[in-house]
Amino acid sequence: MRILSVVGARPQFVKLAPVAAECARRGVEHVIVHTGQHYDPMLSDVFFRDLGIPDPDVHLGVGSGGHGAQTGSILGAMDPVLEDRRPDWVLVYGDTNSTLAGALSAVKLHLPVAHLEAGLRSFNRRMPEEHNRVLTDHAGDLLLAPTEVAVDHLRAEGLGERAVLVGDVMIDVLYRVRDELADTDAVLEQLGMQPGGFSVATIHRAENTDDPARLGAIVAALQEVDHPVVLLAHPRLRARAEEHGLDLDGGSLTTRAPLPYPALVGAVSQARGVITDSGGLQKEAFALRTPCTTVRTETEWVETVELGWNVLVEPGPALRDALARPAPAPTAAAPYGDGHAAAAVLDALGA
Numbered sequence: 001m002r003i004l005s006v007v008g009a010r011p012q013f014v015k016l017a018p019v020a021a022e023c024a025r026r027g028v029e030h031v032i033v034h035t036g037q038h039y040d041p042m043l044s045d046v047f048f049r050d051l052g053i054p055d056p057d058v059h060l061g062v063g064s065g066g067h068g069a070q071t072g073s074i075l076g077a078m079d080p081v082l083e084d085r086r087p088d089w090v091l092v093y094g095d096t097n098s099t100l101a102g103a104l105s106a107v108k109l110h111l112p113v114a115h116l117e118a119g120l121r122s123f124n125r126r127m128p129e130e131h132n133r134v135l136t137d138h139a140g141d142l143l144l145a146p147t148e149v150a151v152d153h154l155r156a157e158g159l160g161e162r163a164v165l166v167g168d169v170m171i172d173v174l175y176r177v178r179d180e181l182a183d184t185d186a187v188l189e190q191l192g193m194q195p196g197g198f199s200v201a202t203i204h205r206a207e208n209t210d211d212p213a214r215l216g217a218i219v220a221a222l223q224e225v226d227h228p229v230v231l232l233a234h235p236r237l238r239a240r241a242e243e244h245g246l247d248l249d250g251g252s253l254t255t256r257a258p259l260p261y262p263a264l265v266g267a268v269s270q271a272r273g274v275i276t277d278s279g280g281l282q283k284e285a286f287a288l289r290t291p292c293t294t295v296r297t298e299t300e301w302v303e304t305v306e307l308g309w310n311v312l313v314e315p316g317p318a319l320r321d322a323l324a325r326p327a328p329a330p331t332a333a334a335p336y337g338d339g340h341a342a343a344a345v346l347d348a349l350g351a
């Protein structure tokens with residue numbers, strides 16, 4: 001059995017880690033194709049290094065671009081790779097442009113496609129990720145869903161017969177990294193923060209960064225919080241803030257570079273709160289039982305909200321005030337599985 005994984009952006013490297021480890025454990029041949037969508041070492045190389053992922057077998061080196069150009073470049077570059085490797089499964093992850101391009105190229109060459117993290121929906125058709133998810137699910141042969149809710153969405157779209165509930169591979173890697181963390185003092189020292197006394201923020205989605213008024217309202221709110229907030233700035237955020245003439249430091253807000261994954265897990269585990277528009281971080285905060293505030297109008301990870309550990313807020317005073325709320329009631333719920341999703345993925349692939 002030969003599985004070919006297509007990855008390109010930061011969250012996909014995290015999801016790849018437990019799948020690569022499980023392939024190695026079972027002796028399954030695993031070809032890793034890196035599209036090059038993310039190329040900064042802090043968004044790419046450090047994840048391979050810290051999570052023990054083998055180096056990519058193929059690097060397409062497409063880089064940044066508009067949605068059509070980026071998706072098209074990956075699509076064009078995939079053809080010879082898939083013709084050459086002829087995998088039994090092409091495995092695509094999540095909802096980025098690399099996901100859609102990987103799925104489309106495989107479909108056109110009549111290769112079976114499995115979509116990991118299938119069935120998530122925000123029902124917000126303005127999000128590029130929503131286009132990518134819907135199109136990838138409808139192109140896929142095997143839809144590996146992380147949650148019951150995701151399976152329900154697939155059924156509602158007539159895709160139930162291709163769906164398998166496998167749990168969430170991000171929980172596999174999170175638990176592993178958490179258990180291996182020697183100490184969190186170094187990252188707190190690096191950030192200049194005290195245990196339990198600060199919040200961690202990440203903001204990178206186009207809906208939040210590209211509109212100057214919206215980004216301005218987010219930054220203003222984060223500067224007025226009643227405790228220190230450390231913002232781990234994605235390159236898109238830095239670039240847009242500069243274009244909009246916004247200062248990302250001031251008041252309660254300090255801005256730093258993105259953290260490698262183990263340091264991020266350490267920081268979130270010691271934080272009193274998380275502020276984000278990332279999908280993955282909402283779940284990571286929940287799994288580490290750190291209250292999360294999500295700067296979006298909807299979330300795919302509805303379980304975190306229903307269990308009281310995540311609130312959705314708009315930029316402005318509501319955001320500032322949400323960060324002062326008391327901690328929610330403890331819960332033992334595990335809607336994202338038990339940390340063994342990668343094994344369920346390989347079982348579903350017949351590996």
Ligand code: UD1
Nearest residue numbers: 009010011037038039040043064095096097128129235236
């Ligand atoms: C992409 C995904 C998003 C995911 C995010 C994770 C799409 C449509 N979006 O968003 O779903 O949540 O990755 O981080 O696929 N840039 C750099 N260095 C890099 C990569 C990007 O400086 O290594 C800058 C470039 O200016 C680029 C911009 O960031 O134009 C956006 O990068 P892109 O990959 O298009 O989208 P992300 O915002 O990272």
